[in-house]
Amino acid sequence: MWPDRRILDLLGLDLPILQAPMAGPVDSEMVIAVSEAGGLGGLPCALMTPEKTRTELGIFRQRTSRPINVNFFCHKQPEEDLARETAWKKRLEPFYLELGLDPAAPAPRSARAPFDEQFCGIVEEFRPEVVSFHFGLPDSALLDRVKATGAKVLSSATTADEAVWLEQHGCDAIIAQGAEAGGHRGIFLTDDLANQPGTFALVPQVVDAVKVPVIAAGGIADARGIVAAFVLGASAVQIGTAYLFCPEAKVAAPHKAVLRSAKDDHTALTNVFTGRPARGIVNRIMREVGPLSDLAPAFPLAGGALAPLRAKSEPQGSGDFMSLWAGQAARFGREMPAAELTRTLAEEAQALLSSFAR
Numbered sequence: 178m179w180p181d182r183r184i185l186d187l188l189g190l191d192l193p194i195l196q197a198p199m200a201g202p203v204d205s206e207m208v209i210a211v212s213e214a215g216g217l218g219g220l221p222c223a224l225m226t227p228e229k230t231r232t233e234l235g236i237f238r239q240r241t242s243r244p245i246n247v248n249f250f251c252h253k254q255p256e257e258d259l260a261r262e263t264a265w266k267k268r269l270e271p272f273y274l275e276l277g278l279d280p281a282a283p284a285p286r287s288a289r290a291p292f293d294e295q296f297c298g299i300v301e302e303f304r305p306e307v308v309s310f311h312f313g314l315p316d317s318a319l320l321d322r323v324k325a326t327g328a329k330v331l332s333s334a335t336t337a338d339e340a341v342w343l344e345q346h347g348c349d350a351i352i353a354q355g356a357e358a359g360g361h362r363g364i365f366l367t368d369d370l371a372n373q374p375g376t377f378a379l380v381p382q383v384v385d386a387v388k389v390p391v392i393a394a395g396g397i398a399d400a401r402g403i404v405a406a407f408v409l410g411a412s413a414v415q416i417g418t419a420y421l422f423c424p425e426a427k428v429a430a431p432h433k434a435v436l437r438s439a440k441d442d443h444t445a446l447t448n449v450f451t452g453r454p455a456r457g458i459v460n461r462i463m464r465e466v467g468p469l470s471d472l473a474p475a476f477p478l479a480g481g482a483l484a485p486l487r488a489k490s491e492p493q494g495s496g497d498f499m500s501l502w503a504g505q506a507a508r509f510g511r512e513m514p515a516a517e518l519t520r521t522l523a524e525e526a527q528a529l530l531s532s533f534a535r
């Protein structure tokens with residue numbers, strides 16, 4: 178029924194739809210729903226403690242025998258850079274004063290943790306069918322242990338060169354993440370954002386550059402995007418922003434509100450929330466400090482100094498100081514349960530594919 182079965186067969190899926198692991202809004206509730214519907218649920222662990230990761234995986238394994246994708250960031254923890262941290266706090270000081278916060282109070286540390294020994298132990302314990310990484314791959318010793326569990330390994334490439342690197346380092350399939358994508362860019366071979374290709378240009382060039390199957394991501398939110406991805410040579414799609422509209426998504430109220438009215442030109446790439454570029458709906462802090470700032474400390478440290486601003490303003494319903502991650506196709510979001518969305522997207526893509534065959 179699908180023009181390309183390689184990802185279906187490799188990952189044991191009925192439908193070629195991967196729900197993007199989205200650190201923050203996604204927990205086991207959505208992952209179970211998507212995997213049960215025949216797609217692949219993705220559990221994001223970047224903001225979870227090892228204990229929380231173990232709990233969420235336990236819930237998943239208890240509730241379904243379908244496959245799961247467990248996702249980790251694999252950045253290197255940066256060196257402390259006191260001068261940069263101080264300059265960043267100074268830049269944010271006017272906002273602290275406006276909100277009645279003490280700029281001299283020590284900033285909390287960002288909770289984003291890279292894949293490490295402890296997380297690897299959890300992978301060995303729960304043996305997820307799929308493990309995916311963002312920002313490249315972990316050290317070979319850890320990666321070998323993941324592969325020894327039998328897990329299929331995926332990672333995001335934002336250029337064809339990154340895709341080739343990932344294939345050479347052992348990825349079983351590549352997620353080609355176009356510039357339209359919401360959330361963090363998986364970019365890892367360079368930090369030059371100026372030449373990042375969009376999904377339409379990226380996917381066929383990645384398909385030509387590697388032998389492993391390719392999963393298209395970025396700006397795909399309806400049947401047209403799914404079918405286009407297949408035509409470009411992808412074997413499946415990974416969809417993020419469209420799943421933020423599901424009741425299972427734990428999206429903060431100000432974020433949900435702006436998602437509902439988002440249009441194609443409402444997002445930008447910004448580094449002010451974490452230190453790494455990510456796509457989100459433009460808000461006050463992005464406008465006034467970024468969207469890209471040379472002062473932002475290295476990933477993930479930039480987020481620490483923003484946390485008190487968010488904590489103070491969010492209860493008032495303000496989204497001024499929080500990340501509002503979204504891709505360029507947020508407008509196609511539909512508010513329906515994740516299982517229904519997965520099945521509906523697949524049915525609509527099938528119908529569109531067969532209309533071409535007639």
Ligand SMILES: Cc1cc2nc3c(=O)[nH]c(=O)nc-3n(C[C@H](O)[C@H](O)[C@H](O)COP(=O)(O)O)c2cc1C
Pocket residue numbers: 197198199200202221222223248310311333354357358359360361394395396397398415416417418419502503504505506
């Ligand atoms: C709210 C949000 C959080 C995200 N968090 C992660 C993450 O934790 N790990 C990851 O690999 N990708 C993450 N991404 C990126 C997605 O994997 C994917 O590349 C992107 O959602 C695809 O583009 P789309 O949002 O236009 O569908 C996130 C995206 C969003 C929108």
